[in-house]
Each structure stands twice: as C-alpha cells, then as structure tokens.
Amino acid sequence: MILLNASALKKCHLKKIVASCFFIHFVFFGTCQSANVFLERDFWKKDPGIEKIDSLIALGNDITELNNYKFDPICWAILEKVNNSTIQYLLSIKGNEVNKKTHDGRTYIFWAAYKNNVDLMNYLIEKGANLDIIDSHGYSLMNFSATTGQLNFKIYDICLEQGADINNQFNNDGANPFLLLMPYVKQPNQLTYFLEKGLSINSIDKYGNNAFSYACKTGNLTMMNYLLDKGIDPNANNGNSVIFACKGTRKSSNSIQVFQFLDSLKVNMLAKNQENQNALHLLSYRSKDKGIIDFFVGKGLSVNALDLDGNSPLSNSVKRNTTEMISYFITNGGDVSYIDKKGNTLVHLAVNRSDQEVIQLLHDQSCDLNIYNDDGLTPLHLAVMKSNDDQLIKFLISSGAKQHLKTSFGESVYELAIENELLKEAKVNIEFLK
Template sequence: MFFSTSFTSKTMKNTFGIFMVLLTSCSAGLRAHAQEPNQLLDREFWKSQPSLQMVQDRIQSGDDPTALNQYDFDALSWALIEDAPVDILRHLLTLEGNDVNKLTHDARTYVFWAAYRDNLAFVQELHALGADLSIVDEHGYSLLNFAAVTGQTNKELYQYLIKHGADPSREFNHDGAHALLLVAPFLQDGDLVQFFEESGLSLSDKDKHGASGFHYACKGGNVEFLRGLVAEGTDGGSVDHVGRNGGHYAAMSTRRRTNGVEVFSLLREFGLRLDLADDEGVTPLMIYVQGKSEPDGLAFLAGHTENLNALDKSGYSAMHHALASGNPEDVQGLIDAGWKSNPAMFKPESLVRALASNYASKNHDAFMSKIQMLRAEGVNSNQLLEGGESWFHLGARTQSLELLRFAALQRLEINQVSEAGMTPLLEACLTATSLDVLNWLVSVGADVEQTTPFGETAHDLAMENEALVSMNLDFLKP
C-alpha cells in the first residue's frame, strides 16, 4: 500500500494544497522566465554598441540569436543595421539558423542590411559565402535599388553590385522607379548622376506616376542641387500624372530629413503653386502636417495656401490630416497660421473623428494635447465618433485604460450602443488580452446583460476570446 493508514484525509488535503502552491509557484516562475525579453531582438541593445563578449553572454543566458521578432528582424539584422563590429557579425553568421540567405524583415536577406549601412566589405564577405545578390524584396526592391532608396551614395558599392549581375536599366521598384530616381533625394552633386547615365539612366526618366528626377530630388530638399538641375534646363514646374508638383514631393521629405522653409521658398521662386491640389485634392500642406513638418516650413506653406480649410476628395482638410496623423506641433502650427473651424465647409464632429481614426494608447499624451487644442478652438470633443461610437468604445477596443478614464471624466454613457449594436463592454470582450479593462468597465457600471444583435452576452464573447478562456469570467455572467 502506497499510503500508510496513518496518512489521514486531512493530511492528504494539506499535502495536496502544498503541492498545488509549489506547482503554481513553479509555473509562475517558468512563465516569468519565458516572458523575459530576448535582448538580442531589442534595437536599443544594439544601439549601445555591445562587445562580442556581451553578445555571447546574452546567448549563454538563453537569448536566441536566430529568433525573429514580430517584424521579422533577428539579431544579425539589428547588428548590421546598427553597424556592429565585424567580429560580432561573423560570429552571428556562424550560428545554425542564420543562413546567409535567411529571409528577414520584408523578405530581405543579410546582404540588404549590409548594403543599407554601406558596408561594402561585409557585402563582399556575404557574397563570398553564397549570398544571392539577385533577390528582390517584397516591396519590389532589388539589392541595387534598396541601396539607392536608403540613400547610399558610395559609387564603389554600386560598381560591385553591377559587376556581379545588377542591371540598372532593367531593375525597377513597384512604382517603376530605377536606381537614379531613387537615390536622387540624397545626391549632393552630379558624380553619381554621371555614373548611372553610363548605364542608360537619366534624371529626366519618369516612374509610373510621371515623377521625374526633379520630383524625387525635391524630397531631399538640397537647394543647391535643385538649382543646378533647373539651371541645366530641368522644368521645375512640371506636374506628374496625378497632379503633384515639386511642392508635394518636398512636403513628403525623406526618413532622414524633414524639409524646411528653404526648399519651399526655392520652389516658389521657380514659380510653383504651393497650394496646388492634386487629382485627389491633396495639397502640399496636407502632406506636410502628417508628422513631417518644421515650424518655419509649416508657417511658410500655410501662408501660401489660399484656403486652410480646403478639403481633399476624402473630405479631409489639412487640420483633419494633422489630427489623424500629425503631431501636436502640426495642429498648433495650423492654429498659429490662422486656422479656424469652418462649419460651412465641414461638420465639426469630423475633426473629432479624424483624431479618433489613428488613436494608439502609446500616443495618449499627444492625443490629449490635440483634444485641448480643439476645445480651445470651440470644438466639442464629446461628439459621437464613426458608427455611433463614443470614446468608451475606442478605449475598449484599443484596451486603453487612459482613454476609458478620459471618457468617464466626460460623463459619457458607459452603455452607449453603437450602430453595430455593440456596447463598450461587448467591444472589449472581443479584443481583451487581460481582465483589466473588463473589470474596470464593470466597476463603473457597464451592463453585463446587454447583448449583441446576435444575442451574445459579454460572457459569451469573452469565452470565445482565446486570450481569456482560461481565466475566471464569472463576473461577466448576467
């Protein structure tokens, strides 16, 4: 007999209880360990310029040097992007799971990231180890064109790629742009222009949208380079196939640079209309206020825009775009330039809906700044959003307790039913990954008896949510 007769029922219960506590503690410890972030997938780790020993220590502690993160970057990708020393690059490449042609973010192999950093020496090493230089990424960029669009101006890099099979005259991205057009925003002189001209390319060539080298160069905002192009006979006032002039492209800027007043002033000197609406009704100012502006540039563009409340074909004005995609500084810049809400042109609630369209909890402070600016301009921020929703619905869907608390302070109806027949609590049950938001909603009066148009309760929806199914959901039962 396994248990003696003295092993009572009470003793068994106590032992079982201790076992369960230990099991729970052990499981919690395992979960905590499993949830420790892989430092090798953290870009900040690589920005700190770690040594080879530090990288090896992280691997020894359990960080996987071959794992891909949610965006398909791995350790070697980040190491290349952040210009890690070659001994680290070589070590990571020797590890099983880091094949020389391994696909990472956007279906790019390591040789793409080496080219991105103008690391010709490592491009050559990778090639010697069997790297395929003919791969095209999922955005349609060949290695040659990826080097160009990311601003590489090292002629030796292009010479190497061409020597080993790249053909500038036959390689185009999805927009029909070749390497010379793509690198045009980053050019300082005519040296690389002449180099690509020898391969049959020209800045007068156009992509599928009718944009020439001048339009692409406007993105970079190099005033002297643009002056030189016009002096050589380039038509600075040309418009592409969708009605955009140089002002639109200058407003787009590049990832590296935000254009300022200098380039817009030059384009006006060339005779360009800086408030020209393209075929979709979009003006340069509408593009510029989407998070890529400088104060002086915004003031200049706004000052040369006849109607700050002009609408594009989607019904958005520059302010709508700033609220949806811009920074608080973009909103304030338009207000400083004289913007006022004009109910004759659009309903004020459309401004609030634009603000709601791209809400993210990580940007809640920026959201609150924009809300306060709208209020100061007399716009009621408590109007219903798209589909008859309230801020409660949006906070529930995005799992933002901050937005939910904001909605509560506005004294909005916690059980507001949207046009889709959903209350905030029902919405939250669909997207929740924890019980925090659900508990909060119930605590402030959310009705657990409310059902969807299909008769589903909050408890029903939560039970169908894989992230919640193992949790105690009794508090949601009607």
C-alpha cells in the first residue's frame, strides 16, 4: 500500500477540485473548443458538398471525431439537414458505421427520426441500422420520436415494420408512445394512429400519470377538454397534472390561463412529484411570469420548501433565473440564509454561474461572502478555481470576500489560482492574490 503524507494529500485534493471546476466551466461556458472544423455546428448549416468536405479532410480535419458531448460530424449534418447524398458519403467512411453510438447513446437513425428524415432512416436500415437500441435516458427509437414530438406517422410505421412491439414500448417512467406524444398533438384525429394500433386512451405511466397529465405540458386546451370529455381524470396521481404543466417542454412554457383552468377543475395546486418538488420548484428555474408565481404563493406554496435534494424554489432561481426574478422570490419571503446539502450558500451558487449581478443582489441582502461549504471552500475560492479572467475574483474581493482565508486543506487563493489552467491560458496576472 502506498501512503501519502499530508503534503501529498493536500496537492491531490487541490488538483482534484481544480480539475472539477475546470470541467464545470467547460460544460457551461464552452471553453477549449476543438480546432476540427467538422465539429463546428455552424459549418454544417452551409450544406457543404463532398468536394469541400474532402478538401478539409486533406487538411487534417477528422470527419469521424466525437466532441465532448459525443456529437460527431454526421450528427451535425443530420441535425442541420445537409443533403442526404452527402450524409450517405460520410457514412461510407471508416469510423462512421451506421450503429456508432453518439450523444446520449443514440445512433444516427435516432437523429434522422428527430429531423423527420424518413428517406435517411430507410437508407440506414438498408445499411444495417439496429432499431433495438435504447438510449442512455431509456428511450427506444419509437419513444424518442414520440417524446420529441414527431407527428409524421411514417416514422412509427418504420419502427413497427422492423419488429418493434408497440405494446412493449416504455420509457424509464413507464410511459408509452401515446403518452409521450400527447404534448405535441394538436387535434384529436392525431390520436387515431396509436389507438388503432392497440394503445389505450386510458394509458398511464408507472406513477399513474395519464394522457391529461401529459397534455398539460403544452397546455393545449383543445386536447385537454377532449380528454376530459373522454372521461380522463384531471386529478390523477394526486393532481400531478399541475406538475406537468409547470415543466412545459424545452421550447414552451404555459401561461397563467392554463393553471387557472386546472384550478377550475379542482386540480390539486399543492401537488408534489416523487422528488418532493412542487410547482414553484419547477417554475423557479426559468419562469419570468410574476403573475404565475403570485398565483401559486397565493395557493399556499412556499418559496423555501425543500425537495428531496434540499433545493428550494429560491435556490433554483439563483442557479438559473434572472436577477429580477431572484429578487422577486426574495420579496415573496425567500430565505437568503439558505444552505444546501453540500453546505453551499446562495453566494456559492451564484459564483457557480459567474453572475456578478446576482452576487451583488445577495450582498445587498447581507448574505455572508465568507462562509465555507462542506468542501472547505468559500465563494472566493470557487471563483479563483473556475474563472478564466480576474473580473469575478476582483468583484468578490471588492465586495468584502476575505482573500486571506484558506481552504480546509490550507490552500491559499494564490495557490488555487496557480493551479487554474484557464487563468494560465488567458495569461491573467494573479500577483494581486499574493
């Protein structure tokens, strides 16, 4: 067994936490982009031809490389609707096999379905595409198509023709294609396809959420009323339809009229999901509608309620929402002394998003800038570890962050700065931290 002395342990700890912050910065801010032109999504927006692609391959660009999110050139080509003949050429190159795993464990046929490219789907099948793959989020090709709102039913025909069992298609939540497509259905006649294939209008997932619950994601009142007329219970799973309405989709969120409609149906406005999240937990990340926040606060929800992970609506807003909305949550009783399960204060959370305005707001609310989290780090330590310039660091110091405080392992802010590769690459002068 190799034993490390205290000095070695300290150095290992320092490298570990600095590397962690470097990774976080890369994920959120896109630092260290590859020089491979084929990994630039904008390149594929121009629908480059084969001759252009070959010339760039000759210059050393890798047409098979995966980026850090596991997207490769063919993914971008499909997503940007490059000519199919060009995509077919790319598929002929070694390293771009039809069943190559990409982002979230998806193969090219997933992306072809996502872009409603039926011709490419058929070509991939001719070349041996495997339709039995389940992606890393538990979606089959059919369910992925449904949950991304594909209303071209030829896509589902292809899946069935290749042996998919429509009665055995469930995601991790136990939802079938009928439920997953429900948020995107515009008119009742679009339900016919799956109903004629044997799926039931009374389908539920493993938590008891029904078609009405899923329709609430996009708040389509036409479909919601249709389902009510068919006897679908709006209060299934203790009113979880309000949770679905708060989630919305990536591209849409609901107006207050949807929540007022649910309220008129006596849906439980205090409902919580299996993570103990209520409506405010879900709305707090991105909602800019103060009227909706007022609506739920008026129903008795607290902006300080904790979910199973110890997150509150206020802390969620600090992580992602605007300064104006964070201030509004505070005005509605938000507890600025909040500390999460890892010992992070709201200031730690604000530093993680590198937002000086949010930090200033919290400082104006008398939030302490010098509290240690469970990793033995103050907000200033975090800023020094993750920043690629000195602006946030200097802002914190000028606001009262104490630069003489060391981490629980005895590292100074100057030592942390020395280990920050982002500061090195940007050639930031860190002598002011000595």
